[in-house]
Amino acid sequence: MSKQSINWYKYASPQTFYPLAGKMIPWFWLLAAIFGIAGLTTGFLLAPMDEQQGEGYRIIFLHVPASWMSMFIYLVMAFWAALGLAFNTRLSGMMASALAPTGALFAFLSLWTGALWGKPMWGTWWVWDARLTSELILLFLYIGFIALQAAIDDPRRADKAGAILALVGVVNIPIIYFSVKWWNTLHQGASVSLTRAPSMAAMMLWGMLLCALACWMYSIAVALMRVRTIMLERERHTEWVRALLGDTE
Amino acid sequence: MLSVIGAVVGRDLRLALRRQADIAAAVFFFIIVVSLFPLGVGPEPDQLRRLAPGVLWVAALLATMLSLPRLFADDHRDGTLEQLALAPHPLGLIVIGKVVAHWLVAGLPLVLLAPVLGIQFDLAHDALVVLTLSLLIGTPALSGIGAIGAALTLGLRGGGVLLSLLVLPLYIPVLIFGAGAVDATVSGLGPQAHLSLLGALTLGGVFFAPWPTAAALRVALE
Numbered sequence: 001m002s003k004q005s006i007n008w009y010k011y012a013s014p015q016t017f018y019p020l021a022g023k024m025i026p027w028f029w030l031l032a033a034i035f036g037i038a039g040l041t042t043g044f045l046l047a048p049m050d051e052q053q054g055e056g057y058r059i060i061f062l063h064v065p066a067s068w069m070s071m072f073i074y075l076v077m078a079f080w081a082a083l084g085l086a087f088n089t090r091l092s093g094m095m096a097s098a099l100a101p102t103g104a105l106f107a108f109l110s111l112w113t114g115a116l117w118g119k120p121m122w123g124t125w126w127v128w129d130a131r132l133t134s135e136l137i138l139l140f141l142y143i144g145f146i147a148l149q150a151a152i153d154d155p156r157r158a159d160k161a162g163a164i165l166a167l168v169g170v171v172n173i174p175i176i177y178f179s180v181k182w183w184n185t186l187h188q189g190a191s192v193s194l195t196r197a198p199s200m201a202a203m204m205l206w207g208m209l210l211c212a213l214a215c216w217m218y219s220i221a222v223a224l225m226r227v228r229t230i231m232l233e234r235e236r237h238t239e240w241v242r243a244l245l246g247d248t249e
Numbered sequence: 250m251l252s253v254i255g256a257v258v259g260r261d262l263r264l265a266l267r268r269q270a271d272i273a274a275a276v277f278f279f280i281i282v283v284s285l286f287p288l289g290v291g292p293e294p295d296q297l298r299r300l301a302p303g304v305l306w307v308a309a310l311l312a313t314m315l316s317l318p319r320l321f322a323d324d325h326r327d328g329t330l331e332q333l334a335l336a337p338h339p340l341g342l343i344v345i346g347k348v349v350a351h352w353l354v355a356g357l358p359l360v361l362l363a364p365v366l367g368i369q370f371d372l373a374h375d376a377l378v379v380l381t382l383s384l385l386i387g388t389p390a391l392s393g394i395g396a397i398g399a400a401l402t403l404g405l406r407g408g409g410v411l412l413s414l415l416v417l418p419l420y421i422p423v424l425i426f427g428a429g430a431v432d433a434t435v436s437g438l439g440p441q442a443h444l445s446l447l448g449a450l451t452l453g454g455v456f457f458a459p460w461p462t463a464a465a466l467r468v469a470l471e
Contacts, residue, residue, distance in 0.1 A: 151405045176422055
């Protein structure tokens with residue numbers, strides 16, 4: 001027997017996860033602040049001005065991380081949803097509903113900053129290009145998920161219905177993306193890719209990656225805070241929440 | 250297996266025919282929405298010809314949406330749905346039967362009406378044929394995907410509006426390829442690629458949609 005494996009199931013219960021989340025939140029906020037300051041300093045003070053786009057390009061330090069996060073959070077949400085459906089754990093559904101508003105916020109931010117960037121660069125706030133359109137549809141999917149959960153009073157049913165919707169959405173995202181892409185492509189090619197050397201200055205890339213990490217840490221911190229609130233709300237009739245809140249009733 | 254589907258289709262069709270006003274309402278909704286567009290954008294034939302595929306397809310999506318809430322709601326209200334769920338046959342098969350019946354009642358009339366409405370938009374002969382064909386191929390996908398939304402919103406407050414919020418984003422690929430097929434015909438590219446993709450969407454949608462629909466129905470029935 002070499003080493004004892006970690007008991008992952010221990011933290012699958014809200015009672016044990018609540019204090020753990022409480023302990024992690026300040027660290028993630030701290031990391032978000034550090035990465036945010038480092039990323040914004042790199043992006044706004046150290047990175048060189050872009051030859052073609054001037055100073056206006058600097059909005060990508062928010063735009064690109066926001067777009068990445070909006071897509072990634074949907075995947076994470078679908079992962080928790082699938083876990084919740086498969087193992088019938090309470091916490092998974094709570095995580096999925098805690099992530100949705102943050103994902104929707106990032107999708108909105110990505111569209112908004114994209115519009116602000118598009119006006120000086122393309123001369124228009126909005127074009128019906130593949131990436132913009134699929135980001136808009138992603139926002140619709142988030143809104144549908146949130147609206148569905150809000151319409152169902154029973155939290156267990158809300159979790160399961162939301163999980164089915166999130167999984168259907170995740171299967172559909174590639175189909176929607178490619179259909180929109182074939183429908184119309186105007187957007188410039190991807191400027192960061194894993195297969196070829198990035199076509200931007202190293203300093204710009206660093207700024208963007210640091211900002212992405214900051215957004216990542218922020219998302220985790222906010223999702224944990226939200227999931228703690230959801231836990232308290234849903235488990236308010238249990239012993240541990242009463243003990244925690246000092247309810248002597 | 251086919252006898253189960255056939256029995257559900259027969260039952261739903263018989264129920265629908267006893268309540269023809271519901272079918273007629275969705276069909277007239279389709280006609281009215283399509284007829285509103287020339288009034289809104291003006292009667293120039295060139296403009297109408299360019300708008301026609303999109304307008305007809307969007308109107309078809311909306312008309313399908315309109316009849317979706319009733320897919321499971323009546324059976325849910327009188328308890329039939331619970332009996333169907335208890336039946337020894339997979340719930341997915343029963344869902345397929347209901348989807349087929351919904352298409353026959355809500356999708357097929359739109360397909361049959363489309364060429365007539367296309368004439369209002371001054372579409373050429375070949376474009377009319379492709380429009381009808383694209384609706385024929387695409388509308389089953391609308392019924393299939395819509396069934397997921399109908400099952401998820403079963404018995405909820407404001408179910409109808411919520412249903413459109415959930416389902417319309419998922420309809421986008423069908424809309425793109427359906428309207429795209431007609432556009433491609435008008436611009437001389439030929440509709441084969443779009444129609445093939447539309448067929449793929451329909452096959453995929455009708456094949457896979459019964460699973461999440463059955464899962465959502467079980468959640469709603471809990």
